[in-house]
Structures are given as C-alpha cells and as structure tokens.
Amino acid sequence: MIGERYLNLLVLAALMAVPLWALAADEPFTITLATRAVILALAAVGLNIALGMGGLVSLGHAVFFGLGGYAMGILASHAQSYTPLELFGLTIEGTKSMPVIWLTAIIISALAAWGIGLLSLRTSGVYFIMITLAFGQMFYYFAISWSAYGGEDGLSIYVRNGFPGLNTLVPIEYFGLCFAVLCLALLLNARLQGSPFGLALNAARQVPARVETVGLDPMRLKLLAFVLSGAITGLAGALFADLNRFVSPTMFSWQLSGELIVLIVIGGVGRLMGPVIGACLFVTLEHWLGGITEFWHVFLGAILLLIVLFARGGIVGLLTGKEGPHV
Amino acid sequence: MSNPILATHGLCKSFGALKATEDVSIDLRHGEIHAIIGPNGAGKSTLIQQISGALRPDAGTIELLGHDVTRLTTQARARAGLGRTFQVSALAMEDTVLENVLLGALGASGRPWRFWRSVHADKTQKETALAALERVGLADAKDQRTADLSHGQRRQLEVAVALTLTPRAFLMDEPMAGLGASGSKQMTGFLDGLRDEAPILLVEHDMDAVFALADRISVLVYGRIIATGSVDDIRNDAAVRAAYLGEDA
Numbered sequence: 001m002i003g004e005r006y007l008n009l010l011v012l013a014a015l016m017a018v019p020l021w022a023l024a025a026d027e028p029f030t031i032t033l034a035t036r037a038v039i040l041a042l043a044a045v046g047l048n049i050a051l052g053m054g055g056l057v058s059l060g061h062a063v064f065f066g067l068g069g070y071a072m073g074i075l076a077s078h079a080q081s082y083t084p085l086e087l088f089g090l091t092i093e094g095t096k097s098m099p100v101i102w103l104t105a106i107i108i109s110a111l112a113a114w115g116i117g118l119l120s121l122r123t124s125g126v127y128f129i130m131i132t133l134a135f136g137q138m139f140y141y142f143a144i145s146w147s148a149y150g151g152e153d154g155l156s157i158y159v160r161n162g163f164p165g166l167n168t169l170v171p172i173e174y175f176g177l178c179f180a181v182l183c184l185a186l187l188l189n190a191r192l193q194g195s196p197f198g199l200a201l202n203a204a205r206q207v208p209a210r211v212e213t214v215g216l217d218p219m220r221l222k223l224l225a226f227v228l229s230g231a232i233t234g235l236a237g238a239l240f241a242d243l244n245r246f247v248s249p250t251m252f253s254w255q256l257s258g259e260l261i262v263l264i265v266i267g268g269v270g271r272l273m274g275p276v277i278g279a280c281l282f283v284t285l286e287h288w289l290g291g292i293t294e295f296w297h298v299f300l301g302a303i304l305l306l307i308v309l310f311a312r313g314g315i316v317g318l319l320t321g322k323e324g325p326h327v
Numbered sequence: 328m329s330n331p332i333l334a335t336h337g338l339c340k341s342f343g344a345l346k347a348t349e350d351v352s353i354d355l356r357h358g359e360i361h362a363i364i365g366p367n368g369a370g371k372s373t374l375i376q377q378i379s380g381a382l383r384p385d386a387g388t389i390e391l392l393g394h395d396v397t398r399l400t401t402q403a404r405a406r407a408g409l410g411r412t413f414q415v416s417a418l419a420m421e422d423t424v425l426e427n428v429l430l431g432a433l434g435a436s437g438r439p440w441r442f443w444r445s446v447h448a449d450k451t452q453k454e455t456a457l458a459a460l461e462r463v464g465l466a467d468a469k470d471q472r473t474a475d476l477s478h479g480q481r482r483q484l485e486v487a488v489a490l491t492l493t494p495r496a497f498l499m500d501e502p503m504a505g506l507g508a509s510g511s512k513q514m515t516g517f518l519d520g521l522r523d524e525a526p527i528l529l530v531e532h533d534m535d536a537v538f539a540l541a542d543r544i545s546v547l548v549y550g551r552i553i554a555t556g557s558v559d560d561i562r563n564d565a566a567v568r569a570a571y572l573g574e575d576a
Binding site for chain 1: 379380381400401402403405406410411413417418419420421422426427429430431433434435437438439440441442443444445446447449488489491492
C-alpha cells in the first residue's frame with residue numbers, strides 16, 4: 001500500500017523519466033509514444049471530471065477530442081495554403097500559433113459541450129450514454145462528409161504548429177510542452193476536487209435530492225462539469241492532431257470515446273492519476289502487444305475484466321488500498 | 328395570531344384514479360410543532376413531496392412566509408427558507424460528516440461556483456457547519472466517512488444539514504425513523520427546543536414522540552385531513568379513534 005500523494009508524484013516522475021531516458025538512448029520513437037500517452041491522459045483527465053466527479057458516463061467525448069483536432073486542422077490548413085477562412089461573412093486568417101489554436105479548441109469544445117450537455121442532461125443512466133453516443137456519431141459522419149476539409153481522408157498539416165520559444169518539431173520539446181499542459185490540467189483537477197464546486201458536484205452525483213434541498217441546482221452543477229470536461233478533452237484533441245500532424249474523422253469515432261472510458265476505469269475512476277496510469281498502460285500495451293498480435297485488444301479486455309471484477313477502484317485503488325467514488 | 332409561516336390551501340394530487348391528496352389545507356404557525364399523522368398509505372409522503380417541491384399538486388397553493396411558492400422548484404423553496412429532512416437519510420455517503428454539513432452551508436451561501444480555493448477556506452461556512460454538528464452532538468465524528476456512521480448518527484446528521492440553512496420552517500419526514508427508544512428520546516428533546524427557532528411540520532409514526540412534541544396534530548386518512556387540533560382534541564376525537572388510533576389508543 002502506498003499513499004495516494006506519493007503514488008501521484010511517482011507516476012509523474014516516471015512519465016517524465018521515460019522520454020528523458022529515450023533522449024539519452026537516442027530513441028525518438030519512445031518520446032513520441034510517451035507524448036501520445038500524455039495527450040490521451042489529458043483527454044481522459046477531462047472526461048474524468050464528468051465521469052468521476054459528476055457521474056456522467058459520456059460515450060461521446062470523442063466529439064470534443066475531434067473538435068479540438070479539427071480546430072487545429074482547419075486553422076493550420078488555411079495558414080499553410082495562405083487562404084483566409086470565410087465563415088458567416090467573417091474573414092478569419094489561418095494560424096500556425098499553438099496558443100491561438102488551443103484557445104479556439106477550448107472555446108469551441110466548451111460551447112459544444114454546453115449545447116450537448118443541455119440536451120443530454122435531461123436524461124440519465126443508459127439514456128444519457130445513448131444520447132451522447134448519438135451526438136458522437138453525428139459529428140463523425142459530418143466530418144466524413146465534409147469534403148472541404150478532407151472528408152474521410154482527413155487533413156494533413158505539413159509542419160507542426162509553433163509555440164513561442166520552443167522548436168515543437170524536436171520530439172522532447174513537444175513532449176515537454178504537452179507534459180506541462182497535462183500537469184496544469186491535473187493541478188486544476190486537484191483544486192477542483194477540494195473546492196466548493198467539487199463538493200457540490202460530488203454530492204450531486206451521490207444524492208441529487210439532497211443538493212436540491214440545500215438550495216443548489218444539481219443540473220447546473222453537472223452541466224458546468226460537462227463543459228469543463230469537454231474543454232479539456234478538446235484541448236487534448238488539438239495537441240493530438242499536432243502530434244500526428246494529421247486530423248481525420250476517426251478522432252470523432254465512438255471507439256475513441258469508449259477507449260477513454262476504459263482507460264479511466266483501468267486507472268481508477270474519479271482518482272487524480274487514474275487517467276494518467278490508464279493512458280500509460282494503454283499506450284504501452286498498444287505498442288508492445290500490438291507489435292506481437294493485432295488482436296492485442298483481447299489482453300486489454302482481460303485486464304479490464306479483472307479490474308471490474310476484483311479491483312473496482314482501478315489500479316490507483318489497488319495500490320493505495322482505498323476504494324474510489326462509485327459512479 | 329400572526330400569519331402562518333407555511334400553509335397549504337386546497338391541495339389536491341391524484342395518481343390515476345387514486346386520490347393521494349384531497350383538498351388538504353394545513354398551516355404552520357410561529358413557534359409550534361404541527362404533527363401530521365396517519366396510517367400507512369394515507370398520503371403523508373405525497374403531501375411532503377408537494378410541500379418540498381418534488382411533486383407538483385394538481386390543484387391548490389402552497390405559501391411560505393406569505394409568498395406563493397406552488398410553482399417554485401425545490402431549490403428555490405430551500406433558498407426561500409424551507410429546511411427539509413428525509414425519511415431515508417439522503418447523505419453523501421462517500422464524503423465525511425463535515426463535508427455533508429459544509430454542503431448545507433455552501434447551499435445557504437448560494438455560491439458553489441468556486442473552482443480553485445479550498446472548500447475549507449471560507450471561515451464563516453465552516454463555523455456554520457461545525458456549529459450544526461456541535462448542536463446535534465456529532466462534533467467528534469466530523470472526520471468520519473458518512474457511510475461508517477451508525478443509523479442513529481445519520482439521523483442526527485440529517486437534521487444537522489437542515490440546521491446549516493437556518494430555515495424559517497422545518498419540514499421533517501419521520502426524523503425518528505429507525506431510532507431506538509433512547510435515540511428517539513434524545514431526538515425528541517432536541518426537536519422540542521428547535522421549535523423556538525423555526526416551526527416544524529413533523530410527519531412522524533412514533534406516537535410517543537408526536538404526543539410529547541406536538542402543539543397541534545392533523546390526521547390524514549385516505550388523502551384527507553379528518554381532524555386538526557391539540558393533542559387532547561385528537562386523542563378524544565371519535566372519528567380519529569375509529570379511523571386510525573383504533574385498537575392501540
């Protein structure tokens with residue numbers, strides 16, 4: 001058994017050490033893998049706010065991941081073709097600047113989460129899962145048919161976007177940038193859990209009737225959680241698109257929404273480092289087992305099964321000996 | 328006599344052919360405990376839910392402090408001064424005892440939209456929360472997980488959360504439910520003193536408690552109030568004896 005605080009620091013230290021080792025050993029691909037894990041972790045940290053704290057099982061979080069990706073793809077493609085983007089009579093210049101792209105991704109995902117949340121939160125349980133799934137599919141098929149931005153083939157961006165003071169094309173520098181963003185998101189998440197909003201949201205998940213009788217609206221609490229959650233996952237989408245320098249409709253796919261849930265469940269629902277541990281494990285399995293057999297998901301399924309049956313608190317729960325929140 | 332703190336006028340609620348509430352008019356006056364008793368299935372829960380805001384009546388109005396609250400949501404009624412406790416404890420079981428009362432203090436402040444600062448940072452809210460725990464005798468258990476509390480302690484915490492709201496009227500749904508003899512006696516003693524802070528509309532099965540506490544009693548049978556009066560009036564009311572107290576009175 002290990003204190004959760006130490007476990008958290010240990011995980012972050014390990015996640016930082018691997019790419020540093022890879023840099024010394026001249027294994028740039030490992031750095032890319034670590035970056036991929038960090039970005040998936042960020043997406044799941046976002047989902048964990050809705051899922052772990054709010055109890056909202058969203059099977060449509062790929063919407064925000066995809067919106068973040070397309071925000072990057074569209075802005076950068078206009079910048080690389082030197083044609084401004086015409087939208088509702090407005091002329092918007094494309095950009096290759098990450099801070100601008102990130103802000104756009106966050107705002108668009110937050111707006112989408114607000115709209116989707118407003119409609120979806122009228123339902124609960126399995127209907128909530130289905131309606132978020134339906135939104136996911138709508139965005140997915142829209143992206144496939146949107147030929148102006150590559151349709152099914154997706155969009156390639158030739159040069160990674162820039163961040164002031166960094167050469168983002170150097171793998172370790174881009175890793176550092178993504179890692180810093182992840183740490184910020186984790187800090188926000190940690191503060192959130194101990195904040196008045198976190199307390200009210202946690203109660204809204206457990207006993208909505210109680211929250212109403214103390215004069216608070218559980219719906220509004222959950223809606224805001226969903227918006228925050230979507231915004232963070234959207235930012236992760238923009239980073240993911242920049243990692244691959246490629247955006248495609250698969251970023252909107254429901255498999256991705258499912259994978260985000262799976263890796264949170266494996267790591268630990270509602271636990272600060274649950275998504276991070278889950279994402280690292282996921283990427284490691286995907287790479288190693290994926291190299292041995294294309295049916296590597298079987299092993300992932302087996303791990304998920306064991307966790308669900310014997311360790312409801314996920315890996316964090318297993319290591320700290322403390323069960324997490326029930327969703 | 329001053330205006331009632333809480334009143335219902337001609338409240339009706341049907342579920343299909345079942346008339347769960349039929350023309351119910353009751354009031355709760357300053358400084359009193361008004362008990363509502365009735366056999367199982369008399370419509371006590373339906374009535375409580377309409378007053379608290381969980382169910383909308385088919386007809387009739389509900390007034391709180393002279394304002395019509397019939398169309399207000401549960402949370403708006405809470406903010407207007409209605410403090411409700413639940414028959415089955417509705418507490419955040421994963422959270423600590425203190426966090427449950429802090430939620431009440433937070434709701435009373437109306438400011439849950441703080442994302443960065445700690446929930447323990449607001450001294451006023453924390454004092455309100457601790458004071459409520461102190462009053463029900465749970466101060467020593469403040470750091471325990473609510474799920475680890477005994478049933479009796481949960482009943483106390485249920486009342487403590489309502490106290491943090493400093494309500495103008497209490498609506499208590501069987502606060503003695505499941506308490507043993509000594510627990511019930513303790514709760515009775517506590518509620519006895521509470522009526523001076525805010526009047527209590529008390530739905531309760533425990534007849535000893537009701538007879539010990541109530542200033543007035545209303546008897547609900549098949550959705551109708553068949554009698555309202557003092558403890559002695561009710562004890563001696565022939566219709567009540569026939570309909571309800573029956574063999575054990």
